[in-house]
Amino acid sequence: MNLEAMTTRILLVDDDLELRTLLCDYLGRQGIEVSTLHDAGTLQQRLEHARPDVVVLDVLMPGVDGLTALGRLRTSGDDIPVILLTGRSDDVDRIIGLEMGADDYISKPFNPRELVARVEAILRRRRAVPSPAAPEQRKPxxxxxxxxxxxxxxxxxxxxxxxxxxxxxxxxxxxxxxxxxxxxxxxxxxxxxxxxxxxxxxxxxxxxxxxxxxxxxxxxxxxxxxxxxxxxxxxxxxxxxxxxxxxxxxx
Incomplete structure (x- = not known):
């Protein structure tokens, strides 16, 4: 693993129990801490109490779908990294998701190693963006x-x-x-x-x-x-x- 020494935390939101189980097992063996939700209806409430490093969000779910949940996050000003999972073969969900504020997307089925690589890439990019904790002394x-x-x-x-x-x-x-x-x-x-x-x-x-x-x-x-x-x-x-x-x- 190339992720930093600090444990990486992922929140997986997907209604597919088999996929959740598979990913929890694989990612856990990679030293990644995984928590899960079986639907996106309570995603914002979960994030108020526990903040992962990345949210992995399925697009097609009953009730509140992934795109709706993503839209609510971005509308509220939450900039947490989000990777979308989509089972569709066309580009519609991918393009809409990126335009709504997703950081990346993965098409199902996928190799769990690809998910790890995408998470690493997102976290590298996030670390490259200057931190708000270090304000710049410069006139407006x-x-x-x-x-x-x-x-x-x-x-x-x-x-x-x-x-x-x-x-x-x-x-x-x-x-x-x-x-x-x-x-x-x-x-x-x-x-x-x-x-x-x-x-x-x-x-x-x-x-x-x-x-x-x-x-x-x-x-x-x-x-x-x-x-x-x-x-x-x-x-x-x-x-x-x-x-x-x-x-x-x-x-």
Missing amino acids: FAFGRFKLDFQSRTLSVDNRTLILSATEFALLKVFINHSMRTLTRDRLIELLYGPEGDRTDRGVDVQVWRLRQVLEVNPSTPRLIQTVRGRGYVFVPDGEQHATQQPAVFS
């Missing part, structure tokens, strides 16, 4: 209707304060530090997670999509985080200049 940055406070890691708009997730804050900070520069997806991965970052291009696109939901009046026609076709993204603080009309400056 104003752009458009917004002001980002680096010390409190909050975003203000129209006299309202928005709480950003750690990933949203890190991505917005990268864009601010490289304003008006076209950043390729590979460069974004490097800036966010280091040179050994193992995020996919798709994962970066999902993170940008989520941040656009926070910043843009109309996310389908973004003005602050603009797409440079075939190259990547550019942050335009005044929201006026179109990236496609500017010379690309790669960082």
Whole structure:
């Protein structure tokens, strides 16, 4: 195992008793602490009393399904890592899940070793994101209707304060530090997670999509985080200049 010396804790939410038993046995032998729920209806209540490192959440369950449970978590501001399990062969659940805030997904059936590898990757990425416990001594940055406070890691708009997730804050900070520069997806991965970052291009696109939901009046026609076709993204603080009309400056 490559996980840190501290015991990794996983909460498995799945109505399949046989799968729960199999995974509990395998993961336990890997030194991972596993707790289980047979449905997602009480997931939020469980998390209020016990916080795992990662939630492994089945999509298709009776009652409250996995996507609904995930949506409730993200709407409440809970940024706990979530891996979705899906038995469908198409990409619908995967795409919807990523857009709703899932960190990863695995298609059933799967090898338990793959789950361990995905958990390791998520925890590595999470450790690479700066901790809120170490506020940055830097003046707030104003752009458009917004002001980002680096010390409190909050975003203000129209006299309202928005709480950003750690990933949203890190991505917005990268864009601010490289304003008006076209950043390729590979460069974004490097800036966010280091040179050994193992995020996919798709994962970066999902993170940008989520941040656009926070910043843009109309996310389908973004003005602050603009797409440079075939190259990547550019942050335009005044929201006026179109990236496609500017010379690309790669960082």
